[in-house]
Structures are given as structure tokens and as C-alpha cells.
Amino acid sequence: MPIRSRTNWRVQGPLLAFLLVSLALAFVVFRYFLLTFAVAGSVALMLSRVHGALSRRLGGRDGLAAALLALAVMLVILVPLVMYGVLIGQQAMAFLDWLRPHLEPQEWDRFWRETLPARSPAVARFLRQAGWQAPPLSASIARVTGAANQYFQVVLAGTAAVLLDLLIFLMMLFFLLRDGEALRESLRGISPFTRGQETELIEHLAGTVKASMQAMIVVPLIQGVVAFIGFSAFGVPSPLLWAVMVIFAALIPILGSPLAWIPAALYLLVNGHVAKAIGMAAYGVFVISMVDNIVKPMILKGAAQIHTMLGFLSIMGGLLAFGPKGLIVGPVVLSLVLSAYRIYRYDILRWREEEGLEMPPPETTATAEVEHEKSLAAP
Structure with a gap:
């Protein structure tokens, strides 16, 4: 082995090991x-373009623009x-008002x-055939109280974790908006990609994220309209209130x-x-819930040029793999x-196919085939 190669390896080897260890610890x-x-x-x-425009309106104060956008995002979430x-609290109070008179022993026994x-003779018949008897009032109250206590503890712990996660997200969003351009320039020095x-x-990523956000806003509204039609058709009281609850519930991943x-459906x-209860449940499964699985992939296809099937799988796979954050991470x-597929196909393979010929710069090669990649999005 040449002396120079041995010297380079003696220098580069420890540096490579140091880099790998540092990355592992990070x-x-x-x-x-x-x-x-x-x-x-x-x-x-x-939001990078919105941040740039807002920063210019504020006299170049990037930090203030980033803080205002982070505050707006927090309001949109909260x-x-x-x-x-x-x-939910109003409905719970109404339920407690209805339940309170039935907690007297005589009323409890009369109810069952x-x-x-x-x-509901069908429900009573089912409970009778299943061998389920009316439980004593004290045992029922103890059971419900214990279950409610456990549920409250789980909800309290989950709420604290969600709030902490939201705080970290908002901090990251603020600094990424304020220092995003500087971070991009520093990464550009080690990037293997051409301009x-x-x-x-970046444009495709931005389009995908924008489409995902649009879907998270548009889909609940459509579900609310569809739910209002169903609630009215099946005789659910206050269908508008229930439809509004569907809109807000649809925002919860x-x-x-x-x-x-x-x-x-349980009320019916x-x-x-x-x-009517069976019809309402079937309508909820096959109509209201299916809006989510149909409209979101269609929005991804239209705004981000992503095939409908791939969009659907990316949303479902993201939810299964990452939870609520998968709605964005999956797409x-x-x-x-x-x-990566387009870069490999239109740049790397093109260079290999044109061996010995002078090729146009990669930055023109990839962008010249944008129209072709749109055809890939067609089902």
C-alpha cells in the first residue's frame, strides 16, 4: 500500500470512528x-414563505415574525x-343531571x-338472554367510580404528555422559522444534491405538507356536513350540535x-x-368515517401530485407507525x-445511459422532467 494511502487511513480512520460514535450518542x-x-x-x-413575507412587513424582525406564526399555530391546535x-363537558353535565334522580335505590331498580x-325491549331481551341481572346500586356506583378514577388518571397523564410535546413542538417551530435559512445554508455545504x-x-415536500394541512381542515368540515344529514335522517335530536361535535372530534387523530x-347511535x-340505531351506526361506519379515507388521498393527489392509493397508504401507515404525528410524517x-426516485431516474440513470456524451447540468435535468413525473401521479 502506498505511504500516502496509509497516512490518509490513519488520519481518516479515527475521524470516521469519532463521527460514528458522535452520531450514535446524538x-x-x-x-x-x-x-x-x-x-x-x-x-x-x-410556512417559510409566509414567514419571509411577514418578516419584511415587520421591518426584517425574523424573531417576531416566527413568534407570531408559532402563536397562530398554537391557537389553531388548541x-x-x-x-x-x-x-363534552356540557353533555357530561346534562347526563349527570339526568342520572342523578335515577341513583335513588327505588328509581334504580325501576329503571332496570x-x-x-x-x-328498549331488544336491549333488555339481550341482557336477559346473556344472564345479566340488574346489579345492586352500591356495587354499580363503586364500579363506575373506580373506572372513572382510572380513566381520569390516564387522561391526566396523557394530557400532560401532550402539552409537553406541544411546547417542544412550538419551540422547535419558532427556531426553525427564525433560523431556517441559516440552517439550510449550513446543510447545503455537505449536501450531495445540486441546487x-x-x-x-423542497418544493415537493412543501406541497405535500401543505396538502396534508389542507386535508386536516377540509375533511372535518365535510364530515360535519355529511353527519348533519345522517343525524337529521335518523332522528337524532339537535343534529346541528351533534354535527359540530363530529367536526371537532374529526380533528382528533x-x-x-x-x-x-x-x-x-347509543342514544337511539x-x-x-x-x-334507527343500527342505521346510524352503519351510516357512521360506511359514510361519515369513509370521508376521511377518500378525501384526504384526493387532496394529496391534487396538491402534491401523489397517487391516490399511495396517499391513502402513507396516511394509514403513518398513523399506525407514528400515531397522530403520522398524519404529516407519513406523507x-x-x-x-x-x-429520491425521480433523482435516481432522471439524473443518475441518465448519466449512465449517456456515457461518453456531455450531459446538461443536473439542475436542469431534474426540473425538465417535472411534467413527466406528474403523469406518474395519475391512477
């Missing part, structure tokens, strides 16, 4: 925040959750032996609209409207894969 420290960083980075990328919590069979490839990658239409069932991962 992963151990920051792994809990990588998913939050991915979401914050995606949102910051989508306001629907608070309003939904208020609606007379009221329930009269209002054209970087531009195409994973759980979504069933948080609203399942209680509506308890009041003896068995056929972003798909966008990265599609961008």
Missing part, C-alpha cells in the same frame, strides 16, 4: 424528539380542542325492571368522528329506536421516497 440523546422535529420541520417548511372539551324493557435537486425536493356518532338504542416520508 441519536441516543435526541431520539425522543426526532418525530416532533420532523413535524416541526415540515410545518416550518410550509382552540378546537378546547371547544370540543367544552361541548320497567323503564329499560319498555323503552436544482434541492429546489425540487386516530379516534376521530366515531367519538361523536357512536354516542348518537337506549331510547328504543333499534332500527412526508412518501414525498422523500418519490423525490
Whole structure:
């Protein structure tokens, strides 16, 4: 081996080992925040142009513009959750007002032996055939109280974790908006991509994130309209209130609209409207909930040029893999894969096919084939 090669390896070997160890330690420290960083980075990328325009209006104060945008994002997240919590609280108070008179021992016994069979004979018959007898009042109260206590503890712990995660997300979003351009320039020095490839990658990512955000706003509104039609058709009282609850429930990932239409179906069932309850449940499963699975991929296809099937799979896979954050991370991962595919096909393979010929710069090669990649999005 030449002396120079041995010398280079003696220098580069320890440097490479140091780099790998540093990256491994960094992963151990920051792994809990990588998913939050991915979401914050995606949102910051989508808002970068808005931040630039707002900063110019504020006289070049990037920090103030970033703080205002972070505050706006926080309001967009918290306001629907608070309003939904208020609606749930109102319904819970109304339920307690209805339940309080029935907690007297005589009323409790009368409810199970007379009221329930009269209002919903099918439910009473099912409970009788299953061998389920009316429980003593004290045992029922103890059981409900214990379950409510456990549920409250779980909700309290989950709420604290969500608020902490939201705080970290907002901090990341602020700094990424304020220092995003400087971070991009520092990464550009080690990036293997050309300027054209970087531009195409960033634009496709921004379009994908924007489409995901649009879907998160548009889909609940459509579900609310569809739910209002169903609630009115099946005789659910106050259909507009229930439809508003569907809109806010649809903003909650994973759980979504069933948080609203399942209680509506149960209300019909308890009041003896068995056929309407079954119809309401079927309408919720096959119509209200299916809006989410149909409209979101269509929005991704139209705004980000992503095939409908791939968009659907990226959303569902993201939810299963990453939870609520997967609504954004899933499509972003798909966008990265599609961008890598285009770069490989239109740049790397083109160079190999044109061996010995002078090729145009890669930044023109990738962008010249943008129209062709749109055809890939067609189903």
C-alpha cells in the first residue's frame, strides 16, 4: 500500500470512528424528539414563505415574525380542542343531571325492571338472554367510580404528555422559522444534491405538507356536513350540535368522528329506536368515517401530485407507525421516497445511459422532467 494511502487511513480512520460514535450518542440523546422535529420541520417548511413575507412587513424582525406564526399555530391546535372539551363537558353535565334522580335505590331498580324493557325491549331481551341481572346500586356506583378514577388518571397523564410535546413542538417551530435559512445554508455545504435537486425536493415536500394541512381542515368540515344529514335522517335530536361535535372530534387523530356518532347511535338504542340505531351506526361506519379515507388521498393527489392509493397508504401507515404525528410524517416520508426516485431516474440513470456524451447540468435535468413525473401521479 502506498505511504500516502496509509497516512490518509490513519488520519481518516479515527475521524470516521469519532463521527460514528458522535452520531450514535446524538441519536441516543435526541431520539425522543426526532418525530416532533420532523413535524416541526415540515410545518416550518410550509410556512417559510409566509414567514419571509411577514418578516419584511415587520421591518426584517425574523424573531417576531416566527413568534407570531408559532402563536397562530398554537391557537389553531388548541382552540378546537378546547371547544370540543367544552361541548363534552356540557353533555357530561346534562347526563349527570339526568342520572342523578335515577341513583335513588327505588328509581334504580325501576329503571332496570320497567323503564329499560319498555323503552328498549331488544336491549333488555339481550341482557336477559346473556344472564345479566340488574346489579345492586352500591356495587354499580363503586364500579363506575373506580373506572372513572382510572380513566381520569390516564387522561391526566396523557394530557400532560401532550402539552409537553406541544411546547417542544412550538419551540422547535419558532427556531426553525427564525433560523431556517441559516440552517439550510449550513446543510447545503455537505449536501450531495445540486441546487436544482434541492429546489425540487423542497418544493415537493412543501406541497405535500401543505396538502396534508389542507386535508386536516377540509375533511372535518365535510364530515360535519355529511353527519348533519345522517343525524337529521335518523332522528337524532339537535343534529346541528351533534354535527359540530363530529367536526371537532374529526380533528382528533386516530379516534376521530366515531367519538361523536357512536354516542348518537347509543342514544337511539337506549331510547328504543333499534332500527334507527343500527342505521346510524352503519351510516357512521360506511359514510361519515369513509370521508376521511377518500378525501384526504384526493387532496394529496391534487396538491402534491401523489397517487391516490399511495396517499391513502402513507396516511394509514403513518398513523399506525407514528400515531397522530403520522398524519404529516407519513406523507412526508412518501414525498422523500418519490423525490429520491425521480433523482435516481432522471439524473443518475441518465448519466449512465449517456456515457461518453456531455450531459446538461443536473439542475436542469431534474426540473425538465417535472411534467413527466406528474403523469406518474395519475391512477
